[in-house]
Amino acid sequence: MYHRCEPLFPHKQKQRSCGSLHVAKHPRQKSWTTFMFIVMLASLYYSFQLTRAAIPYHRSIPTESLTSKDHPPEFTGLREWERNLPQHNLDLPFPEGEGGRFVFFANSKAHPVGWNNKLNDMLMNTWLAHESNRAYVFHDFVWTKSHYPRPSSAYRDWVPRTPLNAFISGPSAGGPWEVGDNAPRSVSEDWFNIVCPKSERRYINTRDLKPPLRSADGKVVFETWQKLLTDAPEKCVEITFDIWFWSGERSVSLWDAFKVSPVSRLLGTSRLVESAIERNRRLFFTAGHPPSIDPFDNVLSIHVRRGDFKEACLEHAAENSTFYNWNLLPFLPDKFYPPPARVDTVPDKSKILSENEKLYLARCLPSAVSIVQKVRAARKEYLNNPSFSAPDSFVNVDSRHSKRLLDVLYIMSNDGTEWLDDLKELLRKDGWGRIVTGRDLKLNAEQKDVGVAVDMDIGRRSAVFIGNGWSSFTSNVVHRRLVDGKAPISIRFW
Known part of the structure; x- marks a missing residue:
């Protein structure tokens, strides 16, 4: 910043010095000073017009950014990456490919709960699928209105959903298992619909198993379902669990095994x-x-x-x-x-x-x-x-x-x-x-x-x-x- 000695719009004033600058009264110098003053005013006016033009531009940057933040992203690249996962291949050998074994837990889509309830459910279901030698079927996280971080006006004609790999990485989201682990990798719901059309699925009604398990310990519940999914001859199975298993103390007995499971150890932060x-x-x-x-x-x-x-x-x-x-x-x-x-x-x-x-x-x-x-x-x-x-x-x-x-x-x-x-x-x-x-x-x-x-x-x-x-x-x-x-x-x- 600099300060001129003369005010922008000068008025009659006493002669004074400003550092080494002195105001002269010679006519030619006075004319030259007047000319320079006009040039200065023109320059200031031009700069002012540029500033006026620049203000909406600079202000428009955060406005556009905020607008884009309030509009649900499409995740085009991430969705393409999920579609191209290597396990989405009919020619792969058993237990993957066209003759593989799959299990879709529809409850993680059916229940209108928040992300963390569903994450807890997804991880345990991935572990159950792994221990049953079946591919876990993952899918987008479908938001409820009360949990979505944007106003409803942003998605009036659209149900907000986010790819699972935006939240987490690891086997639950289609990532690889450890070297030497021959369990089938998780597949997307879209791929499951291709390899397991609805006409070829076995739908298991949980009501058939719940009565004797209603008050059973978590280990007993897990082992019962593991045996059923392992022994089932059908390659395509769909189940709808409930989420209430996690609300009490029954799950605690599963901790020691779940903590060291590959599902827990390989769970990672998304990019x-x-x-x-x-x-x-x-x-x-x-x-x-x-x-x-x-x-x-x-x-x-x-x-x-x-x-x-x-x-x-x-x-x-x-x-x-x-x-x-x-x-x-x-x-x-x-x-x-x-x-x-x-x-x-x-x-x-x-x-x-x-x-x-x-x-x-x-x-x-x-x-x-x-x-x-x-x-x-x-x-x-x-x-x-x-x-x-x-x-x-x-x-x-x-x-x-x-x-x-x-x-x-x-x-x-x-x-x-x-x-x-x-x-x-x-x-x-x-x-x-x-x-x-x-x-x-x-x-x-x-x-x-x-x-x-x-x-x-x-x-x-x-x-x-x-x-x-x-x-x-x-x-x-x-x-x-x-x-x-x-x-x-x-x-x-x-």
């Missing part, structure tokens, strides 16, 4: 999610810290579900629900014990329900003050735990000894109100200098579609994660963290 995290990696560095191989080694992530979740919490209270799926693993801290069921002869049921609601809401929908207290305690217990030291990738170079750092807080929340701002302010007052939320992430149109998977991967990578025990999102983060080898002390619940 799209990786690109979103790389794009926003800088947000997780703090000033004065050395460059780190993994900046998430000093991040504490919290899952703060709000909004419509209060209704879900009240339903859990009414049903005396336990935590969800892997959140129930016995070696994890912060257990929740539902109150004992009351008999019908209790005189004041409304009072009991009210007491239950308070108990559940304290853990399921914690207040801002409770969140701050829990974050403070989890941070202290993690840093003071002597059983393990800081990761090699993030060490305080100012300390003589290896010392863990935990100075970046990431908030995953669906809250879009001032409540989240108030929470951030309370956390800042409690000593958090760097706080990042999902609002701060810069995502393109495709990355926005998988924002929930981006959050999940940040939760997986973080040094400490605090989640909601009744949440399928939290359960999936717990699964990934434990498979990665994260310590139980680094996994907490409200």
